[in-house]
Amino acid sequence: MNAIELDRVTKVYRVYQGSRGILKELLLRRQYHRPFWALKEFSARIGRATTFGVIGDNGAGKSTLLKLITGTTAPTSGTVRTSGRVASLLELGAGFHPEFTGRENIHFTAATLGVSRQEARAREPQIIEFAELSEFIDQPIKTYSSGMYLRLGFATATAFDPDVLVIDEALAVGDQNFQKKCVDRIHHFKDAGRNIVFCSHNMYQVRQLCDQAVWLHRGECRATGPAAEVVEQYSDFQRESRAGTRPAGTLHPFSSIESVALTDLAGQPRSQFLTGEGLKLTVRARFRAASQPNLGIAIIRNDGVVCYCANTVEDQFHLKEEKNGICSATLEFSQLPLLSGRYHFSIATTDERRLQAYEIMDSTCSFIVRHSGSDYGLVRLAHTWK
Amino acid sequence: MSTSLRDRLFLLRELTLRDLKLRYIGSLMGLFWTVVHPVFMLLLYTFVFSQVIRPGWPQAQTVGSFASYLFAGLLPWIQFHESITRCATVFIENGNLIKKVKFPVELLPGSTVLSSVSSLLVALAVxxxxxxxxxxxxxxxxxxxxxxxxxxTVGTLGAGLLVAGTNIFMRDIHQFLAMGFPFLFWATPIVYPPASVPIRYQWLSGANPLTHLVGLYRAALLGADLPGIAPLVYLSLVSAGMFIAGWALLRRTRGILSDYV
Structure with missing residues (x-):
């Protein structure tokens, strides 16, 4: 029998606009939320004594998957089955109450794990010893340092022979010494044939620790299998996307700016212009949100002065849809009035109300403008003398 | 993996004890407050309604017997009021537990009500x-x-579950409670005798299950007349109905609760 079984698990979060959304939805029976698919039809069978790695970009659904396995959130559809005691190290000391002593908190945590009073009593000395808290165990937790708190959290969470251990790479507890004790304990679990679910951005760690792994991409499984192979595939993908024009700045997995090109009016790439010449900026972006998206473009001088901003919603321009869900738009200035200086573009994609930024690409396509004549200032404004 | 009933009961006990301790932790007189609070309320109401306003109780001619009548009605009210008020925010206050620990969430309103019922028991014993x-x-x-x-207990638990669950999705439940409690308090014959309600408002008094609950307490403690079979059946049905409704709401929302807290 498998230790963890996930069968076509989907988790959809409802993103409401404003707090009245839920109430309106209840009363008017219309949809006032945007669904956010954190995980789509995900299935996995994790056998006993397996260390299972979860990798992927930010927002890929890793945390959601761990929460589902831990049981702190329920799937929208599909089933999650785990056997035995699941210990989560995602939030150390999450159930602790600051007013109670360390000892009281150990017992309370034990109760939430379904551990009997006798067993909790029996394990108490080991926990206190492991957490190195013998002097302070009868003090309220609010007097603890953050290190002491985390040490007690780790010691308690791992004390009651968990069958499945859910770990985040962010697991950093106390000083070097204690850190080593934690890592040793985790390896001890692994050697003892327990299940570990491990989520990390550190490919080296995943390869070292895990037997199996899954690569999640926008809520979907991109690859699964032996950890080394999955890590390879994911690393390839990471290198590819880094080589492209994609910056790290994705705020929301609803959109991604795929390419940006600065050209003259004839379509030739350029980065130097004369005042009065024309330029075109073509942006191609992928949108996953159902509603009409907005693309905003700003020209910014190198001292931070925002020269001009244009956006498609304001100008009532509909993004042109290409294939594969990619939209494109070209912003054209037929006669650039900017005077000499260094400039760049900032590009943002937002929802149609321009409230929520999906992605912001700062400082891209920088260009230089030169002008002849003795104009002085930011732009050449049309003027007459009378 | 669902936690067994025994585990849940154990956890419920731990939570209730934790809540009781928490309420009196660091306070000078500890559990003594459980007694002090109702006694103070009793003295206050007795003074106001015997010295200032005189509702004219037929069963209670002396100040002492009036105080007994008042107290028998006030005790269940205090417990009810306190439980529901605290249940309204119990999920939000324990957001940490709900979001980060696998936890049977119904135990939170459950332990809140139980801890408040144990205060009631102490006060009743006194x-x-x-x-x-x-x-x-x-x-x-x-x-x-x-x-x-x-x-x-059953009725309060049901109402507590309803209020707690609703408050997650509609945070202004407090505003409703702020109006609902004074209404309920004055709709219940606590500081005035049941008979003093004008005939044309008797139906309102009768529709309020708390009227019969208070009547039952007065019958038990002071040997007053029992509310009668029909009102008692009505009270039981409302209690059970509340509980079923609260439980149904919780069943529907328990999985997504942690996403909204």
Whole structure:
């Protein structure tokens, strides 16, 4: 029998606009939320004594998957089955109450794990010893340092022979010494044939620790299998996307700016212009949100002065849809009035109300403008003398 | 993996104890407040309604017997009011547990109600002791306390679950409670005798289950007339109905609760 079984698990979060959304939805029976698919039809069978790695970009659904396995959130559809005691190290000391002593908190945590009073009593000395808290165990937790708190959290969470251990790479507890004790304990679990679910951005760690792994991409499984192979595939993908024009700045997995090109009016790439010449900026972006998206473009001088901003919603321009869900738009200035200086573009994609930024690409396509004549200032404004 | 009933009961006990301790942790007189609070309320109401306003109780001619009548009505009200008020925010206050620990969430309103019921039990014990001290005898009618406490616990738990669940999705439940409680308080014959309600408003008084609950407590503690079969059946049905509705709401929302807290 498998230790963890996930069968076509989907988790959809409802993103409401404003707090009245839920109430309106209840009363008017219309949809006032945007669904956010954190995980789509995900299935996995994790056998006993397996260390299972979860990798992927930010927002890929890793945390959601761990929460589902831990049981702190329920799937929208599909089933999650785990056997035995699941210990989560995602939030150390999450159930602790600051007013109670360390000892009281150990017992309370034990109760939430379904551990009997006798067993909790029996394990108490080991926990206190492991957490190195013998002097302070009868003090309220609010007097603890953050290190002491985390040490007690780790010691308690791992004390009651968990069958499945859910770990985040962010697991950093106390000083070097204690850190080593934690890592040793985790390896001890692994050697003892327990299940570990491990989520990390550190490919080296995943390869070292895990037997199996899954690569999640926008809520979907991109690859699964032996950890080394999955890590390879994911690393390839990471290198590819880094080589492209994609910056790290994705705020929301609803959109991604795929390419940006600065050209003259004839379509030739350029980065130097004369005042009065024309330029075109073509942006191609992928949108996953159902509603009409907005693309905003700003020209910014190198001292931070925002020269001009244009956006498609304001100008009532509909993004042109290409294939594969990619939209494109070209912003054209037929006669650039900017005077000499260094400039760049900032590009943002937002929802149609321009409230929520999906992605912001700062400082891209920088260009230089030169002008002849003795104009002085930011732009050449049309003027007459009378 | 679902936690067994035994685990849940154990956790419920731990949570209730934790709540009781928490309420009195660091306070000077600890659990003594459980007694002090209702006694103070009693003195206050007795003074106001015997010295300032005189509602004219037929069953209670002296100040002492008036105080007993008041107290028998006030005790269940205090517990009800306190439970519901605290249940409204119990999920938000324990957001940490709900979001980060795998946790049977229904235990939170459950332990809130239980801890408040245990305060009620202490206050009742004090009250019964005073009554015994005064009259020197214990009446068998005290046995009516058992169904009274049971119905109150079940009904309060149901209402608590409803309020707690609703507050997650609609944070202004407090505003409703702020209006609802004074309404309920004055719709219940606590500081005035049931008979003083004008005939044309009797239906309102009768529709309020708390009227019958208070009546049951008065019958148990003071040997007043029992509310009658129909009102008692009505009270039981409302209690059970509340509980079923609260439970149904919780069943529907428990999985997504942690996403909204």
């Amino acid at each position: 009250f019964v002791a005073i009554l015994f001290f005064n009259s020197g005898a214990v009446s068998l009618s005290l046995l009516w306390l058992l169904p009274a406490i049971l119905l109150q």
